[in-house]
Amino acid sequence: MKKNHRSRLSALGLSVALLTPNLLHAESPPASLPASLPALRTNELEVTGTSGDRFISGVYPHLTAYSQSLISGAFSQNSLGECGIGAVIP
Amino acid sequence: MMTYAGHKLNGSPHKLYSIDKDLNMTIQPESIGGTPAARMIHDESEQLIIGAYFIDKTGKVRVITPKIMPGRITAVARHLTDPANKVFVYGMEGELFEVNVHTLAVTRLYDDAVPGYHGKGAYTAQGLLVVANNGEHYGKGGQGFGEHDKPAQWVVSQDYAVRKSTEDRGSLATFDGTTWKVVERRQYTDVTGPEGVRPTQAGANLPLWTIGWDKRALRLQVLDQGKFHLYLLPKAALNNDPAHGWYTEWPRIREVGDGKALLDMHGMFFDFPLSFRPGHTGGLQPIGRHLRYVPDFCNWNGRLVIATDEGSIFSNPLCGQPQSNLWFGTYADLKTWGEASATGAIWVKDPVSAGVPSAPFLVKGFKKRVAHFVSDTATTFNLEIDRAGNDQWTPYTTVAVAADAYAQHLFPADFDAQWVRVTATQACTASVAFSFSDTRAHDPKGPGVAAFAALADVGETAAPLTHWLSPDKDSRNLKVATVKAGQVVGENHLNSESLLFTEGKVGADLLKMMKPTQEFSVDAASVVVKSWGQTLRLPKGDAAFDQPFAEGWPRDVREVESERMLANIHGTFYDVPLKNSRDPAVFYNMKPVSSHRKQIMDFCTWRGLLLLSGVKAGTPAANDVFVSADGQQALWAGSIDDLWKFGKPVGQGGPWKDTAVKAGVASDPYLMNGYDRKSLTLKADRDCTVSVELDFDLQSGFQTYKTFTLKAGEALAYEFPDGFAAHWVRFTADQACTATAWLDYK
Incomplete structure (x- = not known):
């Protein structure tokens, strides 16, 4: 299994660090929330993995799967239609 | 786990994922996408076969590319003659491959052996490969066959190309290695057995189960001793019914730990005994309704994990981009979701022979039960029951029906049996149906409602924070428009990673689409909905819902799970089925979910969460309440099946x-x-x-x-x-x- 790590996004001129709240002009999380923020693992253009521990009513948001794994998340291929999770297996 | 696109035979950007015990998710570089849902552990070679991926016990992933094996891989089954070295791979187009599990050499055996155009499950038992197909593709004007199902490719009788009625849809079929046979020309989905996703040679002669449906009821077939046996179950929802079969995904029967198995079909989980076979059917009973659109589920590290098809864009321009997430919980959690409420029929205006018992119909586990009878001929319906599921039938009661009249039977509260079957004393054309409910509906004043305390009740003088919502198509964020008095006064994003509000535009075009429109009206008598040429009337909730909120009309209908609609009308949430993507919802098939008194301006799913707008101003942030630092934006967060907690519909x-x-x-x-x-x-x-x-x-x-x-x-x-x-x-x-x-x- 290939191990990925955080890296700079030279092609987009962005950094993974952009996704941390201080650079996104985001407000500070309330003190009651988990201190750790989710992490994206990426290669230059695509998300290759995610981590996190925020858990809300049975859902870990960082485990969301998308049709596109592009860093930007941009979705431009209408023909793809959906992104169901077809199978889960331990 | 793996994700799928809609109808992609030759791959797509969708992925194969692995999630470790610490919930770190990795996208596998071997991913090829497509529309896969197959999964099986090949016992002899100790490989997981998931879609076109073959993964050995060290985690090494091999893949058969679409160039070699194009198709929407929907099932993998043990081989009939060389199970140690080969598997069958079944595609949604009906194609059947034979794959060598060592070399990954692929042989295409059949293009489309049997009727139906939407292949689903396949499983091997008792010397037969059993395949299921849950869709029918019609040609122009609803006649003949469309391009996705070519009778000339079938290897069964061409007689099947002449539909006996509109009920001829999909198929359940068997293959003995030489000959294909159609068991039923009906829509079927999962095919499995007691060994589930890990079949072995030792279990080669165990029973086989398959689940389907027709216009009357769910159809559970059991292959035992080489013969199929039919059992009927009621439907909790009607989303899955259309002939095309698109709206079922992959309902499953699967073991979930502690010796338990679940059967999921038509919006309801059932307890399914792993020992289920003729004469041993006791224990099959409903757990409850669900709103989540479930393609698969499993037990993992002691937790129940449910997969979802959450956001698709076929008929949902406010989805942004297709996305889905998992739900983690326990078996016990399912009993806190919807109530065991379902309906179904043994006969619907069907010709009935005198003296011939019907198939068994499930009655176990429903607390409130009523049976409906209509006949064109005066007759008596004899009801027999199998109390324990041991195939011992005893008379229960009789119901006399006059010609062209209606009669009913209300089962007493202490009635207890596994199955009921019905026999008419006179040949007739008849309908016999059941309406079931239970007493577990959530108390609208119970503790569950506390989960929604952050949302403003109707009648509260201070207007809540109200927003229109739409997942973004150009990022993973949620676009949030803040609305006051019907006007947009702010645009923000909810960041996908931090779950914090950030600066961000929504955009003029999207704002136009986001603005709620009213699907209903209200008069002195009721709520009024126009749907497919009909005027339908619904109960009213609080009188405050007669008028728009201070900040404007709230959203009333939205797709929040793929290919089915959720309505929030006059204080009640409803499950509203679709007939076709891009067509309006079919309100005549609707069913209420729960009722509330909240000022919910908008609702959507995003990153697996259900988000509700209508949080009281000044509410502090919490794990399930997202609040901006300036307090001008706030959203409640939960999951789709939290909606049951609002309380029973009233x-x-x-x-x-x-x-x-x-x-x-x-x-x-x-x-x-x-x-x-x-x-x-x-x-x-x-x-x-x-x-x-x-x-x-x-x-x-x-x-x-x-x-x-x-x-x-x-x-x-x-x-x-x-x-x-x-x-x-x-x-x-x-x-x-x-x-x-x-x-x-x-």
């Missing part, structure tokens, strides 16, 4: 409220399905008789339940028996009058 209203009624002209249908205790008040300004007519199965037409004689100006009150249920009710007076027909649902 409401009041009717089709007539001081309405000028014409003699012999029926009222609009008024929704009755899914409500618990029901009382009726009738009143007219002149002496007349009013008949109460029921539609109990959406197919047999309205039937007269009772006729009441009214005295001018005097109200008549009637309490429906506890447990009584039907889908719609309407009223007809024999005299022109001004009348009220008012129903109170509690």
